[in-house]
Amino acid sequence: MFLKRTLPLLIVFLLGLAMIIQFYIPHPVSQNFYDSMAEWVRISGAFALILGLSSFFYVHTRKLARKNKDSFYSGVAILCLIGMAGIGIFGRGGINGWLFSNLYRSIIVPLDATMFSLLSFYIASAAFKAFKARNAMAFALLVTAIIVMLGRVSFGSFLDGIVEWILVYPNTAAQRGIILGIGLGMIATSLKIILGIERSYLGGGD
Amino acid sequence: MKILTISFALLLSFSAVSGGVSVEDFPNDDGSSLIVRWNSTVNTEAAGYYVYRQDNPEDGYFLLSRIASPAETLFVDYDPRYPLSAGMNVSYKIVAISHEEEELEILGESSVFSSSASFFNGTKTNTFFATVIAFGLILYFINTIKKGKSLFIRKIAGLDALDEAVGRATEMGRPVLYVTGLGYMEDIATVASVNILGPVAKKVAEYESTILVPNFDPIVYTVTSEVVKEAYLEAGRPDAYNPDQVFFISEHQFAYVAAVNGIMLREKPATNLFLGMFYAESLLLAETGNQTGAIQIAGTDAVTQLPFFVTSCDYTLIGEELYAASAYLSRDPVLCATIKAQDIEKGLLMILLVSLSILSILNVFFFKSDIVWRLISAFFRVE
Numbered sequence: 001m002f003l004k005r006t007l008p009l010l011i012v013f014l015l016g017l018a019m020i021i022q023f024y025i026p027h028p029v030s031q032n033f034y035d036s037m038a039e040w041v042r043i044s045g046a047f048a049l050i051l052g053l054s055s056f057f058y059v060h061t062r063k064l065a066r067k068n069k070d071s072f073y074s075g076v077a078i079l080c081l082i083g084m085a086g087i088g089i090f091g092r093g094g095i096n097g098w099l100f101s102n103l104y105r106s107i108i109v110p111l112d113a114t115m116f117s118l119l120s121f122y123i124a125s126a127a128f129k130a131f132k133a134r135n136a137m138a139f140a141l142l143v144t145a146i147i148v149m150l151g152r153v154s155f156g157s158f159l160d161g162i163v164e165w166i167l168v169y170p171n172t173a174a175q176r177g178i179i180l181g182i183g184l185g186m187i188a189t190s191l192k193i194i195l196g197i198e199r200s201y202l203g204g205g206d
Numbered sequence: 207m208k209i210l211t212i213s214f215a216l217l218l219s220f221s222a223v224s225g226g227v228s229v230e231d232f233p234n235d236d237g238s239s240l241i242v243r244w245n246s247t248v249n250t251e252a253a254g255y256y257v258y259r260q261d262n263p264e265d266g267y268f269l270l271s272r273i274a275s276p277a278e279t280l281f282v283d284y285d286p287r288y289p290l291s292a293g294m295n296v297s298y299k300i301v302a303i304s305h306e307e308e309e310l311e312i313l314g315e316s317s318v319f320s321s322s323a324s325f326f327n328g329t330k331t332n333t334f335f336a337t338v339i340a341f342g343l344i345l346y347f348i349n350t351i352k353k354g355k356s357l358f359i360r361k362i363a364g365l366d367a368l369d370e371a372v373g374r375a376t377e378m379g380r381p382v383l384y385v386t387g388l389g390y391m392e393d394i395a396t397v398a399s400v401n402i403l404g405p406v407a408k409k410v411a412e413y414e415s416t417i418l419v420p421n422f423d424p425i426v427y428t429v430t431s432e433v434v435k436e437a438y439l440e441a442g443r444p445d446a447y448n449p450d451q452v453f454f455i456s457e458h459q460f461a462y463v464a465a466v467n468g469i470m471l472r473e474k475p476a477t478n479l480f481l482g483m484f485y486a487e488s489l490l491l492a493e494t495g496n497q498t499g500a501i502q503i504a505g506t507d508a509v510t511q512l513p514f515f516v517t518s519c520d521y522t523l524i525g526e527e528l529y530a531a532s533a534y535l536s537r538d539p540v541l542c543a544t545i546k547a548q549d550i551e552k553g554l555l556m557i558l559l560v561s562l563s564i565l566s567i568l569n570v571f572f573f574k575s576d577i578v579w580r581l582i583s584a585f586f587r588v589e
Contacts, residue, residue, distance in 0.1 A: 020337070024330050026236045027323040028292055041392065045425055052424030052454035055431075059453045070472065108458075115460035119486060122493040130517040175509050178525045182507045184551050185529030186394045187340045188544040193397065197348070197540050200401040200532055201429060202436075 009196040016194035056081070226314035227300050232282065237292025237323035239284040244313050247302040252276040252310055258299040259288065267299050276302070292323040343550055347543040357539070357546050364503050364521030365534050368479075371501045372409045375476035381416040382406070383475035385466060385491065387506065388459060389483030391425045394529070395507045399482035400429055401532035402505075406479065407437035411446060419452040420469060422462045427454040463487040467494045480504040480519070481528060484511045492518035505531065 060074035133139040150156035151163030192198035232239035258267035389396035421427035431452040438447035478495040488511040504515035505523025533541035
């Protein structure tokens with residue numbers, strides 16, 4: 001129980017408190033402490049990556065072993081990971097080499113762009129769903145959206161003033177309201193974790 | 207902040223300097239900056255100055271910077287190429303130069319000065335007091351609740367629907383998909399998401415259903431796998447926990463999205479929960495889930511992604527509701543006390559915003575700004 005519960009809570013309390021104090025102290029000792037903490041996060045991240053990769057291989061080898069219609073894709077995933085890592089580590093020029101760069105530019109970048117491009121179609125379908133005048137508020141949203149959208153195209157420049165007003169005043173006011181709530185929520189969550197009131201992230205209950 | 211402080215120091219440059227070259231410590235820093243002042247030259251041919259610095263008397267002066275205006279009388283020494291550190295003894299020499307960059311006259315040399323590091327950043331005083339008030343209120347309400355006082359918490363539809371959503375998945379014999387987003391463990395939204403994952407996974411275990419948790423970050427993966435495992439243990443069904451349920455996908459944004467979308471289309475989860483930090487992938491995930499007919503509950507503190515979730519999901523936890531979720535689900539009085547404290551803090555902020563807005567309007571219409579400023583200065587002793 002001590003190693004699994006008390007010690008982590010103690011570490012969280014001490015380091016949480018230290019990081020709050022550190023925020024207000026510009027002294028080099030405080031800055032070095034912050035830098036070393038950031039380094040530790042990176043180091044633990046490297047170890048976690050090993051666990052992440054083992055999870056990746058575990059899940060996909062099990063899928064391969066099941067030999068169903070989707071197993072082929074697990075094989076492709078494993079092959080791609082090993083292939084890219086192998087070329088990056090052992091290939092001529094490493095990650096700056098011709099082969100690695102070309103594989104990255106010719107496969108990963110277009111795949112990324114394809115996924116990102118899908119967003120435009122999804123935005124259109126989401127907009128179609130959102131802009132239905134079911135009630136007064138939805139109607140207001142619809143009218144506002146039409147004004148802003150028209151104001152953003154070439155022939156809608158006559159709406160520039162009202163578009164600017166919508167974005168700068170009502171839109172910013174609503175966003176700031178949400179952001180203030182988020183800020184307070186963050187402070188409360190941080191304090192709950194530092195004081196050990198919130199323990200769900202450790203798994204299980206008390 | 208440093209730029210703001212430098213700008214402030216530059217504003218001070220209009221104040222007079224009493225003869226020669228003087229050096230001052232830069233306030234609120236780690237000792238890496240100094241302020242150098244001098245009297246402007248009377249030489250009409252002068253086009254600017256050379257600022258020389260001497261770190262070691264044996265090495266002599268080296269050219270630190272060139273000032274392009276003869277009217278300038280202040281220089282802030284903060285240059286990563288020639289770093290200063292606390293306790294370092296330096297002296298400065300200012301030389302007036304002509305348009306052809308010929309040295310016209312030496313305006314003076316400063317005495318040896320050593321910079322010092324501050325122990326408190328005065329520019330963060332307001333943040334400090336705001337944090338103390340926020341922490342104080344939270345601790346006060348925690349103390350109040352421990353004395354047995356009950357608190358009212360309004361209903362949050364998205365969280366009330368969690369039971370129904372997990373129940374639906376059980377009835378349909380399909381899994382629950384839980385996405386923690388693209389955040390890292392240091393993001394509070396991810397921590398809040400992990401806090402909600404525990405009760406959700408416990409409910410899933412009690413209902414003998416399945417939960418799928420694909421992860422973007424390896425550290426988040428290690429935490430979520432532990433949380434789900436513990437939740438199954440707590441529900442009394444450790445045997446039902448399958449390590450395949452929580453897995454790491456990729457640290458690449460769109461590779462992760464493609465994989466999660468694939469899971470949605472192949473496994474057809476009955477319930478999708480998107481709780482945490484999201485970026486451009488929010489709509490890709492939510493729309494795909496919408497197409498599969500799953501009941502969807504989303505929650506994020508990314509303001510720009512909220513409209514996408516509101517459009518495509520059945521319930522959306524807006525901003526702070528995400529942070530309140532774990533208290534709401536657990537109904538732990540101590541956790542609920544923190545929500546009450548947040549409400550009071552919000553009330554204080556509202557009063558402050560409204561009163562300052564009124565003051566601002568009064569200032570515009572009725573008062574001259576300098577009179578109001580003097581009143582505020584006198585009251586708060588602002589220099």
